[in-house]
Amino acid sequence: MKKENVLIYPYDSQFTPMLRDKGFRERYDQVFISSLPGWGLCGKDASYTDGGDLIGITVSQEFEQMLGEVDTVIFAETDNSYSFKNNILPKVTAAIEAGKNVIFLMKITEQFHTIREQCIHKGVQFTSYRESNIEEAYQPAVSVQEIEDCRTPILALIGLAEYTNKFKLELELKAAFEDMGYRVSVVGSRPYCEFMGFHSFPTFMNELTNESDKILNYNKYIMHIEATEEPDLIIIAVPGGFMRYNNKITNDFGITAYEIFQAVVPDTAVLSLFHERYTSEYIEGILNSIKYKLGLDIDAINIANRQIDWIEMVSSQPGQVSTLTLNLDFMRKSTAECRLVTSIPVFNTMEKGDNEKIANLIIDKLSEAELALNF
Amino acid sequence: MLTEIKPLIHTFKNMSQFYFFDVNKNKIINIDEETYRALNDPDPTLIEGIPVIRKLQSQGYLSVNRAQEIKHANGEILEELLGYNLKKIILQVTQNCNFRCNYCVYSGSYVNRVHNNKRMDFAVARKGIDFLIAHSKDAQEIDIGFYGGEPLLEIDLIIQCMDYAIQVAEGKNVSFSLTTNGSLLNETNAKKLLGYNLRITVSLDGPQEVHDKNRTFASNGCGTFNTVYNNIKRIVQKYPSIKQNLSFSMVIDPTAQFSCLDEFIGSEEEFFNESSVIGSFISNAYRNEEVRFSENFIGEWEYSRFKYLLFVLGKVSKANNSQLIRSSYREHFDYVSKSHRNIAPIAKADHHSGPCVPGQIRLFMSTDAFFYPCERVSETSDIMRIGSIEEGFYFDKIEELLNVGKLTEDNCKDCFAFRNCKICASLSDDGTKLSRETKLKACQDVRYNLEEVLKDVVTLKECGLKKEMIQKAMS
Numbered sequence: 107m108k109k110e111n112v113l114i115y116p117y118d119s120q121f122t123p124m125l126r127d128k129g130f131r132e133r134y135d136q137v138f139i140s141s142l143p144g145w146g147l148c149g150k151d152a153s154y155t156d157g158g159d160l161i162g163i164t165v166s167q168e169f170e171q172m173l174g175e176v177d178t179v180i181f182a183e184t185d186n187s188y189s190f191k192n193n194i195l196p197k198v199t200a201a202i203e204a205g206k207n208v209i210f211l212m213k214i215t216e217q218f219h220t221i222r223e224q225c226i227h228k229g230v231q232f233t234s235y236r237e238s239n240i241e242e243a244y245q246p247a248v249s250v251q252e253i254e255d256c257r258t259p260i261l262a263l264i265g266l267a268e269y270t271n272k273f274k275l276e277l278e279l280k281a282a283f284e285d286m287g288y289r290v291s292v293v294g295s296r297p298y299c300e301f302m303g304f305h306s307f308p309t310f311m312n313e314l315t316n317e318s319d320k321i322l323n324y325n326k327y328i329m330h331i332e333a334t335e336e337p338d339l340i341i342i343a344v345p346g347g348f349m350r351y352n353n354k355i356t357n358d359f360g361i362t363a364y365e366i367f368q369a370v371v372p373d374t375a376v377l378s379l380f381h382e383r384y385t386s387e388y389i390e391g392i393l394n395s396i397k398y399k400l401g402l403d404i405d406a407i408n409i410a411n412r413q414i415d416w417i418e419m420v421s422s423q424p425g426q427v428s429t430l431t432l433n434l435d436f437m438r439k440s441t442a443e444c445r446l447v448t449s450i451p452v453f454n455t456m457e458k459g460d461n462e463k464i465a466n467l468i469i470d471k472l473s474e475a476e477l478a479l480n481f
Numbered sequence: 482m483l484t485e486i487k488p489l490i491h492t493f494k495n496m497s498q499f500y501f502f503d504v505n506k507n508k509i510i511n512i513d514e515e516t517y518r519a520l521n522d523p524d525p526t527l528i529e530g531i532p533v534i535r536k537l538q539s540q541g542y543l544s545v546n547r548a549q550e551i552k553h554a555n556g557e558i559l560e561e562l563l564g565y566n567l568k569k570i571i572l573q574v575t576q577n578c579n580f581r582c583n584y585c586v587y588s589g590s591y592v593n594r595v596h597n598n599k600r601m602d603f604a605v606a607r608k609g610i611d612f613l614i615a616h617s618k619d620a621q622e623i624d625i626g627f628y629g630g631e632p633l634l635e636i637d638l639i640i641q642c643m644d645y646a647i648q649v650a651e652g653k654n655v656s657f658s659l660t661t662n663g664s665l666l667n668e669t670n671a672k673k674l675l676g677y678n679l680r681i682t683v684s685l686d687g688p689q690e691v692h693d694k695n696r697t698f699a700s701n702g703c704g705t706f707n708t709v710y711n712n713i714k715r716i717v718q719k720y721p722s723i724k725q726n727l728s729f730s731m732v733i734d735p736t737a738q739f740s741c742l743d744e745f746i747g748s749e750e751e752f753f754n755e756s757s758v759i760g761s762f763i764s765n766a767y768r769n770e771e772v773r774f775s776e777n778f779i780g781e782w783e784y785s786r787f788k789y790l791l792f793v794l795g796k797v798s799k800a801n802n803s804q805l806i807r808s809s810y811r812e813h814f815d816y817v818s819k820s821h822r823n824i825a826p827i828a829k830a831d832h833h834s835g836p837c838v839p840g841q842i843r844l845f846m847s848t849d850a851f852f853y854p855c856e857r858v859s860e861t862s863d864i865m866r867i868g869s870i871e872e873g874f875y876f877d878k879i880e881e882l883l884n885v886g887k888l889t890e891d892n893c894k895d896c897f898a899f900r901n902c903k904i905c906a907s908l909s910d911d912g913t914k915l916s917r918e919t920k921l922k923a924c925q926d927v928r929y930n931l932e933e934v935l936k937d938v939v940t941l942k943e944c945g946l947k948k949e950m951i952q953k954a955m956s
Contacts, residue, residue: 116652141652142651142652143614143650143651143652144614144623144649144650144651144652144653144655145652145653146565146615146616146618147618154618155618157561186652186653187654193651193652383554383828415566415619417841417842418620418621422621422622424621428619428621429619430558430561430565430619431561431565431618431619432558432561433560433561436557436558436561
């Protein structure tokens with residue numbers, strides 16, 4: 107069957123991990139990407155967003171021009187802010203009018219019905235991964251009373267905050283384990299993970315009001331995945347961060363992470379941090395905080411090639427963490443320095459081969475447990 | 482453990498009390514006289530036996546920790562900071578001005594260029610705007626500033642630039658800023674500027690007799706106050722919304738009477754309300770002849786500040802609560818509001834506070850498309866030319882400017898103002914090169930000012946200051 111050509115709009119760093127994913131690239135024949143000019147990406151290689159190795163696709167400003175080349179347009183969620191009315195809606199209309207299928211990873215709440223009607227009228231396929239046309243396999247119940255033990259090994263992925271390359275880690279570890287021949291189920295950190303073939307963070311965790319119900323249902327949700335998918339490994343990624351950054355950026359006060367790890371007990375865990383010049387005291391403090399708050403022992407640390415933009419954070423006090431992308435050469439040196447201050451293995455998911463190393467380390471850890479008699 | 486190295490602290494007396502400022506902790510500690518004497522003894526081993534000192538040491542105070550090497554942490558990531566996170570570009574749209582101000586840095590009284598007819602072409606301005614967008618993918622917001630000379634001499638170019646920027650920066654929050662002498666901010670021009678996300682800073686130095694003393698028209702040498710004042714009154718009346726985006730820059734002449742300025746701000750409450758007023762003294766940086774403060778001015782200035790502190794403390798019900806006076810206590814109040822916070826000790830390789838990454842926050846582009854760290858440096862000083870639109874950034878030069886502390890490395894390592902320093906390369910530039918002597922002169926001022934801030938802060942504490950009092954006075 108002929109593969110489709112696809113156009114991604116508006117492209118920025120949030121989509122880059124998917125663009126680097128082998129599975130995603132194999133799904134399509136040609137991938138085109140278009141961005142908003144003010145985001146500073148147009149005319150550059152797609153890798154400019156994350157500072158990683160070249161991707162080989164140039165970001166273009168010319169949405170309409172590329173429309174003629176593709177079958178489907180993916181309207182992506184972004185890290186940059188945009189105006190749906192001014193920046194997105196005209197492009198959606200142009201895509202539908204041109205007879206292209208549309209996929210939404212961004213929320214289109216108010217326009218959902220209108221756009222779907224337009225698609226039906228025009229005879230093009232409409233898919234939204236954020237609104238109601240993706241069925242969730244598990245329906246939460248309020249009568250659940252107890253926690254069950256999961257027999258399948260669980261790998262937890264947590265990040266100090268957003269933008270610590272956690273989603274990239276989710277995709278790449280999944281691929282690495284699958285390449286080793288394991289069957290892997292993933293509950294990802296983003297709300298549109300079904301697009302990448304695994305589970306999103308379940309919506310009931312935001313909809314239920316009783317905290318105990320959330321914990322009990324998350325446990326049942328994982329048990330449901332274990333029973334229906336029979337994986338060798340379950341990867342659970344925690345959305346957002348796990349501790350308050352400041353009075354404004356609260357990262358949910360770590361409540362979501364706490365509830366998840368009350369629901370399930372991971373066998374192994376990887377922590378993603380921003381880049382900084384860490385001291386042994388700082389790393390030890392973070393690891394202790396995770397140990398006593400969440401009950402996790404960290405087996406590997408991923409240092410993201412992003413650093414907090416302290417100038418912005420101090421002077422403007424924005425509502426979200428502002429970061430700076432760091433180049434790989436600098437990261438190599440800095441990661442090596444970080445290895446000197448902690449006994450926990452340190453990696454950088456942007457570095458070629460590091461994800462396979464993390465996967466091997468996890469397998470070794472899980473194999474250790476298998477050495478003892480298990481019943 | 483006995484040590485020959487002294488703790489990195491600064492001891493001081495205030496009225497009858499004794500204190501030390503701990504640099505690693507950034508905190509002030511009240512001590513008794515005996516401890517004070519021991520800490521000031523030339524023999525550093527003496528302090529080890531004193532119980533109070535032992536207790537403080539056990540809590541992390543009196544650390545001998547200091548930088549082993551003066552090196553700015555951002556020096557290693559300049560390509561990223563300037564490649565991905567430029568915040569602002571200031572376009573020098575003209576080098577011409579219709580004013581001839583006595584203290585203007587382009588007046589001939591400073592080591593700098595002088596007024597002339599050079600202007601920026603739109604083609605050059607466009608490249609500057611493109612440069613900013615291409616180098617700001619990680620910046621949440623960007624700003625484009627317009628500077629002169631008098632930028633409104635080129636209002637059509639400014640409008641053209643703003644229209645272009647809005648178009649090419651689609652998707653990014655873009656704002657604009659303009660620093661003007663206000664003489665051309667008439668109704669016609671104000672109308673043209675409406676509707677843009679533009680912040681306008683008008684230079685107004687005080688009442689007519691103060692303003693006109695230094696600010697005169699180039700054409701006839703007459704005072705400019707009436708023109709500026711009437712323009713602002715008219716445009717605010719006609720377009721009231723403009724007031725929220727208007728701020729005033731007051732260059733305070735220390736040879737004048739401060740009371741005139743004080744009264745002017747007090748009596749023109751309606752004129753200044755909703756707008757911020759930023760005061761600064763005539764700069765001595767790059768100046769050929771130093772401006773000296775008159776005794777009269779110092780007396781009046783300090784008295785006003787003193788009255789304001791009494792007001793903050795609730796000792797008097799009314800005082801000059803102008804933004805000018807308030808801003809002179811910003812450093813004090815910042816210290817007070819953050820005094821409870823713990824901070825990390827000085828790193829082994831560290832740099833004193835003061836320098837920002839040259840060009841990252843306020844990249845200044847001259848009419849002929851050369852880059853400078855900001856608009857405050859001398860355009861004739863070669864060390865300050867940090868790149869061009871055609872060649873990009875000169876990273877070697879930028880790193881040298883950033884690591885300006887290397888000029889005075891040994892002094893900096895032991896300096897109690899390490900974390901409260903305000904010196905950047907512009908205060909160390911003798912007009913041709915970075916100079917250790919010029920920097921050391923600025924160091925004296927920084928240390929003197931910090932000691933004064935510390936003394937003011939402890940005085941306020943002794944008088945019963947609480948954080949809520951500051952919030953109340955500022956509201």
